[in-house]
Amino acid sequence: MNNFVVSGKKSDFHLPKNFKITLIVLVLLLIASIAASLFFGAKAVSMQDLIDGLFYSDRDSHGANIVRKRVSRTIFALLCGTALGVAGALMQAVTRNPLADPSILGVNTGASLFVVFGIAYLNITSANQYIWFALAGAALTAIFVFGIGSLGRGGATPIKLVLAGAATTAALSSLVTAIMIPSTYAMDQFRFWQIGSVGSGTWDNIMTFIPFLLVGLGIALLTAPALNALALGDEVASSLGVHPSSLRFGAAFGGVLLCGAATALAGPIGFIGLLATHVMRLILGPDLRFVIPMSALAGAIILTISDCIGRLLGSPGELEVGIVTAFIGAPILILLAKKSKVRSL
DSSP: OOOOOBTTBOOOOOOOTTHHHHHHHHHHHHHHHHHHHHHOSSSOOOHHHHHHHHHOTTOOOHHHHHHHHHHHHHHHHHHHHHHHHHHHHHHHHHHTOTTOOTTTTTHHHHHHHHHHHHHHHSOOOSHHHHHHHHHHHHHHHHHHHHHHHTOSTTSSOHHHHHHHHHHHHHHHHHHHHHHHTTOHHHHHHHHHHHHOOSTTOOHHHHHHHHHHHHHHHHHHHHHHHHHHHHTTOHHHHHHTTOOHHHHHHHHHHHHHHHHHHHHHHHOOOOSHHHHHHHHHHHHHOSOHHHHHHHHHHHHHHHHHHHHHHHHHHTTTSOOOHHHHHHHHHHHHHHHHHHHHTTOOO
16 A cells, blocks of 8 residues: 555655656756746747746837747746646545546536637636636536536446536537537637637736636645545545545535636646556556646646647647647547456546
């Protein structure tokens, strides 16, 4: 049995075998992804442009101004990737489902439905308004999917949760389309947001997002030790002083908060949480004290690199990052489902 921290009490604390080398590789990849995000785009920039844009605010060259715009976009991509990576780890831990992800469980689509409803009927236009509508939609969808997936014998099994999420996603997507079609305004406002992009990464959006990110990360780190116990089963967790229902609610709230806020500002970007968490779990093992922070790093890297790929493939325009992550994530999801045979955690 793995050595975990349970209910705040430390057992033997050992770093996973590959932790140090994984951390070094992730840090190097993070630096490389940031550099690529600043350099690459519709217009190439020079090293001098990069230096001017980052360190000399008084220099007003075209290249320097491009770099300054890319700085906010890069930071926004890093923050959204972090949020989605951690949300995926929490969703997998709460559902004990290795294929759980906000997009697969329908949470992104629920957020989308509430946002398009607000656009069409309540004339919401600002990031602050988007966030609250997206959080409400994400939370209600998560409750609904988990409730449906818990029906019948065996409770909330991985396969039932995935099927409930897929069915809910299909139903909510139809409602989104039904709301958009009669309203040209809603369609124009929603169609770019729906694809998923970090192009809306302004400093105002970053500042709006940070409080939600910090609260969600705090919840994830605080619940990680107890979630380790939950992976051993509800009866074992209860004997170790963990309250499974309260823990699931708290961790799920953190995941919904992270996913809902990111979806509100960047659109429904899928597969980041699935990819980041699953890779980290394969490398480091199941201990969420390490999987959660490393999934945050991996999610930030995956989303930032995907954004760079989208800009390069779509040049002189750009291919939205939501499309890139779908192309990367869908075949990996199929491979994981085939390999794992949808085992529970």
